[in-house]
Amino acid sequence: MRGTVDMNFLFTLGEVQRMVRAYADRQAARYGITRAQWAVLAKVERTEGLKQSELAEQMEMQPITLTRLIDKLCDNGWIERRGDENDRRVNRLYLRKAARPLLGKLAGLRSELTATALDGINPTDAHRLLDQLDLIKENVRNAIQNPAGEPPRKEQRYG
Amino acid sequence: MRGTVDMNFLFTLGEVQRMVRAYADRQAARYGITRAQWAVLAKVERTEGLKQSELAEQMEMQPITLTRLIDKLCDNGWIERRGDENDRRVNRLYLRKAARPLLGKLAGLRSELTATALDGINPTDAHRLLDQLDLIKENVRNAIQNPAGEPPRKEQRYG
DNA sequence: GGGATATAATAAGCTTGCTTATGATTTCTG
DNA sequence: CAGAAATCATAAGCAAGCTTATTATATCCC
Structure with missing residues (x-):
């Protein structure tokens, strides 16, 4: 998959x-x-x-x-x-x-x-899409800030 | 919405x-x-x-x-x-x-x-996301080809 | 107060996208 | 076959992103 x-x-x-x-x-x-x-x-x-x-x-x-x-x-x-x-x-x-x-x-x-x-994408899906784009942005921002080899700490969010 | x-x-x-x-x-x-x-x-x-x-x-x-x-x-x-x-x-x-x-x-x-x-997006959602991106690409391609004022014919796909 | 350090904006020069134009071919048409 | 039109690759020049460096000003610390 x-x-x-x-x-x-x-x-x-x-x-x-x-x-x-x-x-x-x-x-x-x-x-x-x-x-x-x-x-x-x-x-x-x-x-x-x-x-x-x-x-x-x-x-x-x-x-x-x-x-x-x-x-x-x-x-x-x-x-x-x-x-x-x-x-x-x-x-x-x-x-x-x-x-x-x-x-x-x-x-x-x-x-x-x-x-x-967004033609053909219903509002619910459109919202999910936008949320996912924001999540991806966040993921990449973290990756850029925590240089490559380090453990993925994600800004202590879960701490 | x-x-x-x-x-x-x-x-x-x-x-x-x-x-x-x-x-x-x-x-x-x-x-x-x-x-x-x-x-x-x-x-x-x-x-x-x-x-x-x-x-x-x-x-x-x-x-x-x-x-x-x-x-x-x-x-x-x-x-x-x-x-x-x-x-x-x-x-x-x-x-x-x-x-x-x-x-x-x-x-x-x-x-x-x-x-x-794609961290935090499960495979099913990731697939949907990719499909939606392809759909958006298709929508925009059509929009570029059918200059602005025209009826949206979508390449006779349904014809 | 004064020197080191930090911050705000900009400069220089690169990449990769675009539009528009050009030169070399090939293909179409009469 | 010859001239017109199309096609292929490239050139020139612009936009908007980047990195690295520079200048001016503030701030920190002794």
Whole structure:
């Protein structure tokens, strides 16, 4: 049983995500934004005033990757960096008014894309799928943090 | 119900795949290969003698993306391009002997990575997950082929 | 207070994905 | 057979991920 999963999981995940990304990028391009930039913008919408480093951590990406996405969002006038009053190293991120109409359109697009991708999967299964993806993310995060040879301690969860 | 799936699916998929890719790349680096190159090598192993264009189609990637991965695999002496006798535009791809030991190690690594990622998901669920990923891939492929406004015909499957 | 250390953001340069374009063939058609 | 169209591989240049290194600023500790 496990054998056939071995055969396919790793590469299938890559292919799926590549196709979903290509599709989402193409659709988002209608609004002059990419999927990666969109993810950042959506996060800033939900939690304004974050520092870049906090945002990078929450999005599980490297700060430098984020820096360049933010550059684009600023260039387009959708968000802005404001220096922190107490720590001059820090930039905090805020939405600009120009982003509002875009965010409305993107919310519709997200529903549309999700519905397309998940067509034929009922809501119960869709939820389970999402939960499993989160679990996989957690598993991999642990694996990255506990370097290879060590016993799988799973962050003392069961301790 | 569907609302919460809307909220997360698109970006969660991206995050999961980014983490899995980072992890798989780091592990594969021990053998001097990347995950993307590995996928190509594994495909060539299973079906030697393919042309590049056929391979690109089967792997759902653009020919130019594949060209550069093949460049790397050839540079490392794991595969070789041989000109087709009947069509001088065509290169056909073959394994070289030097790839054999590597392929053995990679098979072990794949099991290990898959087991790590799927830890806590039982085989039945893992199979369902894989099936759902394939379904999503199919859905997106159809969406890309049937440009946006059209009725979703799904390739006459039910016809 | 001042030097060592840590943190925030960015820079440089790589990989792997993409789109669009080009050159070399082959195939189709008239 | 010759010119048009298609196909195969590659090139150029962009996006977005990464690692490693750099600069500016804060913080810690003596």
